[in-house]
Amino acid sequence: MSLSTEPRALPNVNLKLLQAFLLVAEHGSFRQAADLTHKSQSAVTSQIKLLEAQLGLSLFHRTTRHVSLTREGEQLLDSARRAIHEIELGLRKIQESADLQSGRIFLACSTTVAATRLAKILSAFDHDYPAIEVFVRELTSGDMHESIRKGEVDFGIGPMSDAQDFNFEPVLTEDLYALVPKKLLPDAGETITMEELAKLPLLLLNQATALRMLIDETAKASNLTLTTRYEFNQAQTLISMASAGLGAAVLPSVVLPDYPLPDTSQMLIVQPRMTRQVAIITLKGRALSPAAAKLAQLVRLLIGLPHSTRNRTQPYMS
Template sequence: MSSPLDSRPLPNVNLKLLQAFMLVAEHGSFRQAADLTHKSQSAVTSQIKQLEGQLGVQLFHRTTRQVSLTESGVELLESAKRAVHEVELGLRRIQETTDLKRGRIFLACSTTVAATRLANILAAFEGSFPGIEVFVRELTSGDMHDSLRKGEVDFGIGPMSDIPDFNFEPILTENLYALVPKKLRSDGGQTITMTELAKLPLLLLNQATALRAAVDDTAKGMGLELKTRYQFNQAQTLISMANAGLGAAVLPAVVLPEHPHPDTHEMLIVEPEIARQVAIITVRARIMSPAASRLAQLVRLLISTPHTNARQRNRS
């Protein structure tokens, strides 16, 4: 059963009055609230008095030294905070819906991943979100990190690192292989040691890549001197050169051809095995847009492909 008070009309409170109230309550000062809203202190005082008049209660205890909330003021502040939170949630949902209907995503990606995995990921994303434009930049690790710092891209897909400015979320781990021409090693086999590999003319990615750094660091740690015959920017170029018999190409599993050339051996590098991790890279404390977050989620789901996983199982 409702009381007579329940049927009383609610006061028509102006949102600007509530904003002034919340600022005074938060800072405990009419002067600071006036500074933040670029109004005079008397104007803010007038707004609070108007609000108190509409509600029929006193909201603040005022003294010459401090301003504090009354019991009614505390109750109103808690209700106002809940209301503002709900409004912010509603606005965020509207913005997310808008972002997913149209918008732009700027993505940085390592060349090896872009050449082998990105097409299927982008095709799937475009099928779900046709109104969103995706701009891709193929970059080495150093350039990718610079681009992320400058805010030129939303996130990157590239090698793991321990740089403190970024978050690295591992999404793929893969071994390194040697694509060895049969004329350089006729006996073949499924594996080749790092010591054996160092005796061959090598085809490597350029020194700006994290993969090249992993190979060089492993050789240096073993006291080996690598015979680099050619170095290139693209993994596909290394594969072509190896197929032509010019040297042994060192490659991540992700770029190995599904159907190997008949004149080459695909050999897992062992003693030691060298693995690299691919990660989603973001700047710490920077929040991705809803559209970029959806694309990153699709990357997590689709970055691994069955034939590569099977190859690694069969050769390990």
């Protein structure tokens, strides 16, 4: 009579039995495992007995007060943890792949960035992920923060601030310029001080914008009083008004005209020099979806590229 050398067939163990085993092993209690799975303790006990019967060995030492793993149970615990981790990793990769094949992204963006840099970013994203829909909301900083906090958008692209609920990842640093009608300053040079600017009628964005707050705070710190002739919601409106000679528009470099307008001078604001940082804004503790993360990565790569041959902005270097 010869002995068979073929290995014994492996038992058909399902994931539910392994899950019950992991919970009992990690908590050292059938009762806690039952509570966590919303089952009766007897149901969990039956699952463990079935698993032990399939394996042909005991996995736990049981007493009336204590549950501990046998040597075989410790081996299975180590293997089961690795197996569950691999399964979860595989499922996550599958889900991420599915999310990149279709889905929706909701993005909030400041008007100045939307008007000048967003088209290049969205065009590149649409080329790589044509099935994903992107919905954009142009918002001021306050409204953007509230929209992110409520989960109405995945993330925002806007000015840095000290709001504590958010993560700000700087992606662009830019100077502030004055677009000054030549009739107000015929001998304009390439720069203008804040003191000189305060003597001119100004065209500014409204007080709800982070840019306006930066301008007002800088003037206050310099003990200067600004004369605001008009304020508007859109940077393009300021440019139009400055072209008509109605005042000096204060603007971030990103929105300045590609070519100098015939009746205006573009002047870097100095003494003090004003810069603003544009950031990717997310809520602390909230992770981006795979699709939103891909869009955020394109923002990092492309927002610093000039939209014309004239480049006054540089990518932020940490």
